[in-house]
Amino acid sequence: MLDYIYNRHSIRKFQDKEVPMEDLKKILKAATQAPSGKNLQNWHFVVVKNKEKLNHIAKIIEDKVNTAARKIKDEEKKSKLLSYLNFCTFFKAAPLTVFLFVGPYPITGAEIFLGENATEKDIAAFSSHNPGIQNIGAAMENLLLAAASLGYGGCWMTGPMFAKAEIQEYLGFTKEGYSLACMTPIGVPVESELHSPKRKPLEEVVTIIE
Numbered sequence: 001m002l003d004y005i006y007n008r009h010s011i012r013k014f015q016d017k018e019v020p021m022e023d024l025k026k027i028l029k030a031a032t033q034a035p036s037g038k039n040l041q042n043w044h045f046v047v048v049k050n051k052e053k054l055n056h057i058a059k060i061i062e063d064k065v066n067t068a069a070r071k072i073k074d075e076e077k078k079s080k081l082l083s084y085l086n087f088c089t090f091f092k093a094a095p096l097t098v099f100l101f102v103g104p105y106p107i108t109g110a111e112i113f114l115g116e117n118a119t120e121k122d123i124a125a126f127s128s129h130n131p132g133i134q135n136i137g138a139a140m141e142n143l144l145l146a147a148a149s150l151g152y153g154g155c156w157m158t159g160p161m162f163a164k165a166e167i168q169e170y171l172g173f174t175k176e177g178y179s180l181a182c183m184t185p186i187g188v189p190v191e192s193e194l195h196s197p198k199r200k201p202l203e204e205v206v207t208i209i210e
């Protein structure tokens with residue numbers, strides 16, 4: 001019954017097959033069916049299908065890592081950073097990539113619950129559950145589950161966000177208050193990718209209070 005959960009895996013290698021627009025729309029619609037605080041739906045999906053553009057975005061990421069790596073003297077740290085690059089650029093081999101933008105989600109009530117003398121630190125703690133970004137997480141998970149259910153695969157990616165300013169500028173997408181939060185390629189998975197790493201046992205991550 002829960003197969004649709006267990007059949008989702010992070011896919012980093014794709015077959016050379018397109019994603020028809022009809023399927024893409026089904027996946028995006030499922031993403032927007034996610035719950036969101038106050039039903040604010042503070043998300044925006046930018047889909048890039050153009051190969052040259054995807055390659056260019058990967059190059060932006062590579063250039064930024066290589067520039068940073070040149071400044072690192074410690075060889076071990078340098079090679080660690082360079083190997084991290086593989087986890088940030090594989091999307092260029094997919095038929096498309098979805099860039100997910102997060103919009104404003106005003107957290108109200110701080111002045112009521114904390115009083116007028118609340119410090120910035122108090123207000124930051126009050127808002128630390130960040131419902132705005134939780135909405136994006138829900139949308140991305142829906143998107144990935146929908147993609148997997150339709151025979152596609154993707155990989156939630158925040159690694160490349162160290163270059164988000166440059167990626168955003170290149171995409172040229174602007175919407176008041178929106179910024180890039182994460183991205184995922186979508187495509188038909190290569191068979192060998194259909195597995196996930198082990199999870200922690202329930203006892204380690206669950207506390208039941210009777």
Ligand SMILES: Cc1cc2nc3c(=O)[nH]c(=O)nc-3n(C[C@H](O)[C@H](O)[C@H](O)COP(=O)(O)O)c2cc1C
Pocket residue numbers: 008009010011012087088155156157158159160195196197
């Ligand atoms: C918020 C978030 C960010 C992630 N960023 C990356 C990433 O930048 N590159 C990558 O290869 N995988 C990334 N992943 C995928 C995780 O590595 C993957 O979900 C985890 O290892 C579990 O594997 P599974 O998705 O196959 O079950 C990310 C996942 C999440 C939820």
